[in-house]
Amino acid sequence: MKFEIIQPGSYAMIKVTLARGEAIKAESGAMVAMHPNLDVEGKVDGGMFGALKRAVLTGESLFFQTLKASRGDGEVYIAPAVPGDVTILELNGANHFFLQKQSFLASDDAVSIEAVSQGFFKGLLSGEGMFIQKATGKGTLAISSFGSIYKISLAPGQQYIVDNSHLVAWAGTVTYDVQKASSGWFSSVTSGEGLVCKVNGPGDVWFQSRNPGAFGSWIRQFIPAKG
Amino acid sequence: MPAGTFRGDVFGLGDPGQSCPGSLEAAYEEFRLRLDDGRQLVLPTDRIKLSRGGFDGLHIIVEGQAETGENLYISLQDELLLDHLSHLGPAGLRETARQLQQQGRSTRTWATLSLTVFLALLALAGFGLWLGFGWLVERAVGMVPPSVEKSLGQIVVEAVASDKKKLTQGPAFEAAMKIWNRLLPAVPAGHPYTLQLHVIDDPMVNALAAPGGQIILFTGLMKEVASAEELAGILAHELQHVLKKHPLKGIMQKAGLAVVLGTLFGDAGALTVVIREYGGKLAELSYSRDQEREADRLAVELLVRANIDPTRFPEFFRRLQSKGGNLPAALAILSTHPGHEEREQALQAQFRLLPATTYEPIGIDWAGLKAALTGAEQGR
Incomplete structure (x- = not known):
């Protein structure tokens, strides 16, 4: 199984080459094109309770699509619904990743994706939602972002500040706290940053260059008022 | 994997932030680390610090300096490591391992408890909203000014009758207006x-109440009733739906919480959009049994005041229901007016309380009218 990023950038897509018998799962509706050797089917991944939990709590689809090379080798092209970049992560069985809701794009079928709570206040203030996704197991994982995606690697105890709603994924060893952007509330609000996430290493953190909520606010000014 | 060996992710081997998976063999004197890339490292147990960490606070963190000088940070998730250390580990780590086991149990319990409480609160909020939705709709309906309600009603009338002929003359129109003028x-x-009556030339067996005082009567219904008094009863019933704002309440209930809250905060725009979108489907809007009973009771009072025999009103539904299964056209009015049997019982109870009197006939030759309507239809 081989994951490749095709046309990285704002309209990135991935190509997954599968040997006969191999399978991946992908976000529902993400398949763009595929070899006829492949079969696609909807799957309630993680059992009905797990899928319901994921769908209700993170807003992901109830179903993942499974793409299986049933009749021979083949490849499939997969793209996210929103414009943005894609990056590839490796799960080695010893590590795991947390993903902001809706950044899962595709993975080896053996990778498990489940919804987990990140706590009430962190959920409320981080911009990432009350529930996030946890990817565990062994295999390749592709995640998507809104805008471009960038990785920083933190040593044990090293800290970094990421604006809220810009976190895409982080290693399970990384922790974060939500705090004011400046020492005072006035300065935090007037700087336009408000609340930020202070991430603590060790491990990798991926962030996105665009904030979906801010983009929504920007575009709303061009929508004519109802009436 | 041999007993006493645990998988983990190892930091501190080179580039900051970069990790390498490996296996940790926890012996009494030292921890031996075999990395997947082939390297092997030894950590004397007297230099080891154990703690909890990671995003969920459930990782077991082993920190220490290797004999070769590297400051290692190993993240493991296998709780058996703590079990192993608490029984077989060096004396200095046993107590810490037990404390971390207890800490892990507390973290898990707290996480489960907080998730359960959150979901329970969510369910409670949903239930409360469901219970309070009717109350919110009542308040929102009260906030819509009559002028806006009238405009909404006109949108509905236009949507329902857009591809149909609206009658302004002829025997059907005149008969309907004669009844209407007795009721008003x-x-x-x-x-x-x-209050406005719109007579629409259409085979649908139904009459509808739209917001803002508008009532729509289809000629198909006029061909199914047996007398002017039956139709008067139906129109009186629809009039009560209008006066009690049932159509607006029904539309708001269908439209959902966003529209109701928008209306409560003075924005009727969302409601207008919904009515424009779905106004034509008003024929499918059914009222609650309570609303139907209320409209029945007040219709009988209206008929009595208009000196029209109210006992003829339920005859139409009784007759239609008896042959409803064989009459697809009847399904429209039957499906939007539920609970006939209990409504009939309530009406009969109300009739028994009425003083014995003789009502003034409306005076329309209904059999003649039906023949004229059928003839006109065949002549087209």
């Missing part, structure tokens, strides 16, 4: 509407 003077004053 008996409608109690004080309502904000200009």
